[in-house]
Amino acid sequence: MFMGTKKYPAENEFSQFLTQNGGSHNAYTANDHTNFYFSVKTKSLKLSLDMFAQFFLEPLFTTSATEREINAVNSEHENGVADDNRRLKQLRKNTADPNHPFNHFGAGTKETLWDIPNSKNISVRKQLLEFHSKWYSSHLMYLTVLGKEDLNTLEEMVVSLFGDIEKKNVNIPYWPDPIYKEEQLATKTVVVPVKDIRVLSISFLVPEQTKFFKSMPNRYLSALFGHEGNSGILTVLKKRGWSSKLSAGNKFEARGIELFDIDVDLTEQGVDCVDDIIKLIFQYVNMLKREGPQKWFHDENKNISAMQFQFKDKESPLEYVVRLSSRLIKYGLKDVLTAEYIIKEWRPDLIENLLSYFRPENMRVTVVSKVFQNKTDTVDKYYGTSYSISKIPMEVLNHWQEGDLCNDLKMPFINEFIATDFGLVPINTNEPDQPYVIHESFILRSWFKTDTEFRVPKAFVSVDFFNHNVITDPFHCNIMSLFVRLINDNISEYTWDATRAGLHLSIEPSSNGFKILLNGFSHKLHILLKKTIEKLLAFKIDPLRFDILKEEKIRDLKNIAIVQPHNIALIHETVILSETAWTPEELLSSIYDVNVVNIEEFMKQFFSHMFMESLIYGNIDKIKAIELIQIVEKPFLGRDGSRKLLPRQMIRSRQVQLDDGESTLYETTNNYHSSSCVTFNLQCGVQSTLNNMIVNLFNQIVMESCFHTLRTKEQLGYIVFSLVIERQGVLSFQIIVQSERSPMYVDTRIESYIDGVQ
Structure with missing residues (x-):
C-alpha cells in the first residue's frame, strides 16, 4: 500500500515527505481489520x-515492490519463528474448528505468498488488486484526523480528499459461529516452548462482549480473577508454591469471536499440580456464584474508570488517532471517546450470564513447559512447535464441576487507595522553571518542583538508593536483583489495589542499587510511600518464595540467549562500552551461590552505607514534599553502623570513550536464530542541549533513507532502523540491521550507506 500510487508513483515518496516534515507512518493487521496511520x-x-x-483510491502494487515486500514479510516471519508468543498464537488457530476461517496461517512466508501461487499460475499482484477493489469500500473504512484546524476546515479537507472512495457491494464480515466446537473443547494441549517458560492457560469460549460496553461485565470479572490481594487466586497459589504471576481478561479475536483467558505462570511444582490449580479456579467461580454480583465492587470499578477518564494523561496524537479509528469499528460516534472508560449501567444479569460460560466442558487448557520434550506427537508446520492434544477425562471434568469452596478465596476488600480529593495546589508566583534541591543531608538529596504545566491531581516521586559496592561484583548484582524480586513479590498484595486506583508503584534494580518509582493520583500517594518504606525495612525473606524466585531468575538469565539477535547485540554493546558491567553469562555463573543469608547480610550493610536521591514533582506543594522526604529519610537515620558515603564512592559508572579514528569490532555467536545482527555505533560525545539537538536532528534526517536503502531496496532484513541512544551521559548514533545475510556483508552495506549520506 505504501509503495506508490498512480498520483504519487515513487515508492518512497510518502515516507520521504513525512520524514522531511517531522512525521512517520506505519500500519498493523489484526484478525478482522487493518489500520494505516501517519x-x-x-x-x-x-x-x-x-x-x-x-x-485507498489507486495504489500501484507494482510487481517489483510486491515481491520485495513479500521478502520483508518472510523475513518478519523468520525473525518470529523462535518467539513463543507467536507460536502459541498460531496453535490457537491450528486447533480451532478446521472449517472455521479462524483456522488459518496468521502470518505469511515467501512460500505461501509467492512460490505456491506462482506454481499455480496465480498472479499475486492481481490478487492484491482484486482484494483492494473488493474490500476497500468507503462504508467499511473509519478515518480519524487530529489537527489544529477547526472542525469545519478538517471536515472539508477530509471530504474533498476521501470523498471519491467508492462504496462497494459488500457487508462488514462477522463470524457468529464458534471457533471451537464440542470436539475442540474440554481439551488439554501440552506444548514444548523455545524458551524455558512454564505457563498454564485456560480459555473459556464466551459471547462477544462489545455490545455490553455500558455495563462492562467482562471488566468486572477480569478485576476479580486477576486480583492479587490477600484473598485472591494468586495469593493462594503463591502460598502453595505453584505460581508467582497470574493474569485474566477477555481476548477479542474478531467480530463475533471472543474468549476469556486466565494465564498462570507456573513453578516447577506448579507444572505437576495443574489439575489442582484448575480446581482452585473453579472454586473461585463457585464463590463468585454464591456471593452473586456485588454492586459495591461494580461501583468501585465505575468510579475508578470515570476518574481515570476525567484526568486522563495527554498522549501521543498518533497513538490517540490509531485507537480511535479502530474503536469506530466497534462503537457509534457518540460513544467512541468514552466507551472503554465510562461504565453507565449496573447489569448483574450480564455478569451472571458471562460467569455461566466458566464451565469445564466449555474451556480449553494449554500447558507450556520443557518437561514435555520428546512427549508430544504433533509438529506445527509453520513454526515447528511440538505439541499434543488430548480430551480431558470425564471424571476430571466432573471433579472440577463440583460446587465446593476454598475457604481462603473471598471477595476483595474495599480499595483504600482510591483518591477522593482532586484539588490542585496553588502555584507560587516565583516557582522556578526547573526542579531545585529543597533538602540535603548525608543520606538524602531531594529535588522538587510543583507542576505548573499540566495541572492535574497527579504526582511523581522517584527515590534512587545508591551504594558503590553493588556494581563491583556480579554476585552483588544478583543479590540486589533477587532482593528487588522478593520485595515486589511481597508487596504485590497491596500494590495491586493501588494500581487499580491509578497509583502506580514499581521497585526496579539499578547498576548501583535500586529505585522506587511512584506516579499517579497525588491524594493518597503518601500512604503508598509510607507502606513501602515500612515494608522495605521490616521485610523478612520467605525461604519458599526465595527458592521459587531464584529459579525464575536463573531461567530468565538463560533465556536471554534466545531473544532476538538485535536485542542481544545491544546487551553486549552496553557491556563493552560501560566502565563496569556484567554479561548475562557472568551473572548466571555467580547466581547459584546466592542464598537467604547472603541477601540479608548484604542488604543490612547496604542500608547502613548508602545514599538516596529523590525527585518530587507534580500536584504537591513544598510542605507536602517535606512530609514525603521525612517518610523516606527518617527510618534510615540512626541505624546501627550507619556511615556516610565518601565523595569518591559517589561516582557513577561511566562509558568508555572511543578515540577519534578508533574502530572496534566485537563478534559473538547466536545458536537459536537463523538471522544475525550488526549494530553500527558512532559515539557522538557528551550530552548537552546543543549536542542532543544536533544528533537527534541528524537521525531525523537520515531515518527514512536508512530504512528505504537498507531494507526496501537492498532487502537486508525486516529489522532495520536508526536511533539515538543516551546512556551514562554520552550520545551515540546507531544503525541496527538484523539479517539473514553475512554480518560482514551487512556491515559493508551500512558503511557504504554512511559514506553516501549528504
Whole structure:
C-alpha cells in the first residue's frame, strides 16, 4: 500500500515527505481489520492527507515492490519463528474448528505468498488488486484526523480528499459461529516452548462482549480473577508454591469471536499440580456464584474508570488517532471517546450470564513447559512447535464441576487507595522553571518542583538508593536483583489495589542499587510511600518464595540467549562500552551461590552505607514534599553502623570513550536464530542541549533513507532502523540491521550507506 500510487508513483515518496516534515507512518493487521496511520507537522497536513488518500483510491502494487515486500514479510516471519508468543498464537488457530476461517496461517512466508501461487499460475499482484477493489469500500473504512484546524476546515479537507472512495457491494464480515466446537473443547494441549517458560492457560469460549460496553461485565470479572490481594487466586497459589504471576481478561479475536483467558505462570511444582490449580479456579467461580454480583465492587470499578477518564494523561496524537479509528469499528460516534472508560449501567444479569460460560466442558487448557520434550506427537508446520492434544477425562471434568469452596478465596476488600480529593495546589508566583534541591543531608538529596504545566491531581516521586559496592561484583548484582524480586513479590498484595486506583508503584534494580518509582493520583500517594518504606525495612525473606524466585531468575538469565539477535547485540554493546558491567553469562555463573543469608547480610550493610536521591514533582506543594522526604529519610537515620558515603564512592559508572579514528569490532555467536545482527555505533560525545539537538536532528534526517536503502531496496532484513541512544551521559548514533545475510556483508552495506549520506 505504501509503495506508490498512480498520483504519487515513487515508492518512497510518502515516507520521504513525512520524514522531511517531522512525521512517520506505519500500519498493523489484526484478525478482522487493518489500520494505516501517519503523523506530520501541522502545515503539511493537507498534502500528506492527499497522498494518504491515494492508497485507498489507486495504489500501484507494482510487481517489483510486491515481491520485495513479500521478502520483508518472510523475513518478519523468520525473525518470529523462535518467539513463543507467536507460536502459541498460531496453535490457537491450528486447533480451532478446521472449517472455521479462524483456522488459518496468521502470518505469511515467501512460500505461501509467492512460490505456491506462482506454481499455480496465480498472479499475486492481481490478487492484491482484486482484494483492494473488493474490500476497500468507503462504508467499511473509519478515518480519524487530529489537527489544529477547526472542525469545519478538517471536515472539508477530509471530504474533498476521501470523498471519491467508492462504496462497494459488500457487508462488514462477522463470524457468529464458534471457533471451537464440542470436539475442540474440554481439551488439554501440552506444548514444548523455545524458551524455558512454564505457563498454564485456560480459555473459556464466551459471547462477544462489545455490545455490553455500558455495563462492562467482562471488566468486572477480569478485576476479580486477576486480583492479587490477600484473598485472591494468586495469593493462594503463591502460598502453595505453584505460581508467582497470574493474569485474566477477555481476548477479542474478531467480530463475533471472543474468549476469556486466565494465564498462570507456573513453578516447577506448579507444572505437576495443574489439575489442582484448575480446581482452585473453579472454586473461585463457585464463590463468585454464591456471593452473586456485588454492586459495591461494580461501583468501585465505575468510579475508578470515570476518574481515570476525567484526568486522563495527554498522549501521543498518533497513538490517540490509531485507537480511535479502530474503536469506530466497534462503537457509534457518540460513544467512541468514552466507551472503554465510562461504565453507565449496573447489569448483574450480564455478569451472571458471562460467569455461566466458566464451565469445564466449555474451556480449553494449554500447558507450556520443557518437561514435555520428546512427549508430544504433533509438529506445527509453520513454526515447528511440538505439541499434543488430548480430551480431558470425564471424571476430571466432573471433579472440577463440583460446587465446593476454598475457604481462603473471598471477595476483595474495599480499595483504600482510591483518591477522593482532586484539588490542585496553588502555584507560587516565583516557582522556578526547573526542579531545585529543597533538602540535603548525608543520606538524602531531594529535588522538587510543583507542576505548573499540566495541572492535574497527579504526582511523581522517584527515590534512587545508591551504594558503590553493588556494581563491583556480579554476585552483588544478583543479590540486589533477587532482593528487588522478593520485595515486589511481597508487596504485590497491596500494590495491586493501588494500581487499580491509578497509583502506580514499581521497585526496579539499578547498576548501583535500586529505585522506587511512584506516579499517579497525588491524594493518597503518601500512604503508598509510607507502606513501602515500612515494608522495605521490616521485610523478612520467605525461604519458599526465595527458592521459587531464584529459579525464575536463573531461567530468565538463560533465556536471554534466545531473544532476538538485535536485542542481544545491544546487551553486549552496553557491556563493552560501560566502565563496569556484567554479561548475562557472568551473572548466571555467580547466581547459584546466592542464598537467604547472603541477601540479608548484604542488604543490612547496604542500608547502613548508602545514599538516596529523590525527585518530587507534580500536584504537591513544598510542605507536602517535606512530609514525603521525612517518610523516606527518617527510618534510615540512626541505624546501627550507619556511615556516610565518601565523595569518591559517589561516582557513577561511566562509558568508555572511543578515540577519534578508533574502530572496534566485537563478534559473538547466536545458536537459536537463523538471522544475525550488526549494530553500527558512532559515539557522538557528551550530552548537552546543543549536542542532543544536533544528533537527534541528524537521525531525523537520515531515518527514512536508512530504512528505504537498507531494507526496501537492498532487502537486508525486516529489522532495520536508526536511533539515538543516551546512556551514562554520552550520545551515540546507531544503525541496527538484523539479517539473514553475512554480518560482514551487512556491515559493508551500512558503511557504504554512511559514506553516501549528504
